[in-house]
Amino acid sequence: MSGTGPVLLMVDDRPSTFTRYAARTLPEHLVLLRFEELRADLSEDHLRRTAHLPAFWVRAAEPLEREAERYLAWAAAELPVAPERFCNPSEPQQALAQRFAALAGLPHLTEQQVAWVRDKAVMKRRFRELGLRTAAFARVREAAAITAFAAEHGWPLVLKPVDSFACVDTHRLDGPESLSSLDLTARDWMVEQFLGGTEWEVCAVVHRGEVLDAWPSAMPCRPLDIVNGAMNANISVGTDEAPPVDLRALLQTVVTGMDIDHGYAHMEFFLVDGELYAGEIGLRLAGCEIPANHGHAYGFDVFGATLDVYRGLAPKLSYRQRRCAGDLLLPLPGSGTVRRITPAEELLRVPGVVDAVLKVGVGDTVSARRASHNASGYVHVVGASIEEVERRMRDVLGAFVIDLTPAIDPAPVIDLAPVIDPAPAREGAR
Structure with a gap:
């Protein structure tokens, strides 16, 4: 940079x-x-x-x-x-x-471009106009519309606000019984067909309308499972385990079709029986610590490259290595006061951990949210394969302990879900 x-x-x-x-x-x-x-x-x-x-x-x-x-x-x-x-x-x-x-x-971005990258229904229509396959979807305003959609496409379904992110207010609906508690009046909602197969992510930097490179990420658990308690992790795949898709060409199709000149793009897609289904795209940095994963996996300055394209400069993508590297978000099991938490120094002793950051400490009052970025901290883990990184992540979870005294009264608490920046006193070795 x-x-x-x-x-x-x-x-x-x-x-x-x-x-x-x-x-x-x-x-x-x-x-x-x-x-x-x-x-x-x-x-x-x-x-x-x-x-x-x-x-x-x-x-x-x-x-x-x-x-x-x-x-x-x-x-x-x-x-x-x-x-x-x-x-x-x-x-x-x-x-x-x-x-x-x-x-x-x-x-x-123009208003049209903002709609393409922000309104998920408009986005998926644009994907289809560009020749990409997507899950079936429809805007909905009442439970009857969901029932009608399910009659055509079957259960389960995914219900989400069209402008949601991090799985906030996103739910899997497994049958008509799921509809009884829904309130569809406050936001603009959509429903879509639930896809099986494997969900992947891919990031890229764009300069003067060209996708310079694409970096895939594996997800040990799907975001909808993460918000319900599954392991919260993403693994940048710098090895030949990457999905059998020309990811740069995929993103170039979207970037050209949306007339995007520059920026950081983050896209999700599914592979179902060998067929690619476009999920969603955002023209902004990926959430959690995914961009840093790419830096660890490829051995380059990913944040510097991102700043360059936003400043109209051509970044130098010079990779020093190829491996797998992931961010594991550490659990935040509820709301209350932290009684005990494993120190970052101890997490750094787990094989493969190259960075450990805690966002909370003993005595802090915290509030958990149902969001895919809900966490008490994170670690970066590297390895020679997806399997090795995932195994090492599970070793971290086995070593990590956080105990809370449950919240008793509605006193103000620290909402940690949107906070990514770690306090310096609690950072581990870099």
Whole structure:
């Protein structure tokens, strides 16, 4: 990654490894864009870590057009060089962030592109227009529509908000009895056919409309199983165990069909009896610690390459190794106060563990959520194969202990689900 070049305006709506990396490596070429209504999601520790960077706060009560005008005046008066490029690493802020970038005259996704990468029903229609196979799907507003869909496609089904992420409010419906407690009035919902086979993920960086490379990930357990307690892990596959698919060509079809110029793309797909079904795509960094997995698997600076494409620069993808590397999210079994937790130093002694980060410590009050990124911390595990990495991950789970005193009253708690940035006092060796 180059320390010279254009200044980047980057959305900062939650602490993340990517933001920490950017703040550390581009201190003179980075400006943060924050939204007042999301202030509670930015920890005091994160604000201290990024205090050396200029940051513009978008006020919640003001029209976005006025805030964009205020930003432009602020940038002209307060910054040595105004940002010329834009990066939004956040899935839930995609529509708001891209609209702000457009008003500020920065490179951005159009409203149509935002719909393609954010609204899952619109996304799947676009996949089909591009010649890709998808599961059957339909928007639904009432239980009767789900029953009608099931009559045609059978049970089980998957029900989700069209703008959900991390499996929040996503459920598997196994039969008509699953419909009795549903409330479909508050959000825009869709239902889709449940696919068997094997679910995979693939990430890529895009520069000037070209997919430069694609990095597949295996998932020991499906996201819908993860939110119900299964092992929460992703494994970057830098070996010949990668799926028998031209992944770069697959992503290029989508990138060209959605007229995407640059960015980090994260896609999920299924292989069912040898047939590929497109799942979903996001034009932002993958969740959890998946990007870091690719760096460990291929031996290159994945965050630097990502920053380069958002700054309009061509990254150097020079790989030093090929192996499997995964992130295992450590369990957060409920809400309450942490009584005991295995130290990061002990987890680092498990064979294959190259990084261990705890997000909580003894005495912290925590709140668990039903989300695929719910965790008390994470480890990075490397190995020669998918099987070896998964076995070592299970060894970590066998060594890891977290005990909670259950919450008794509704006092405010620390909601850890969206927090990715680890507190420095609890980080393991890097």
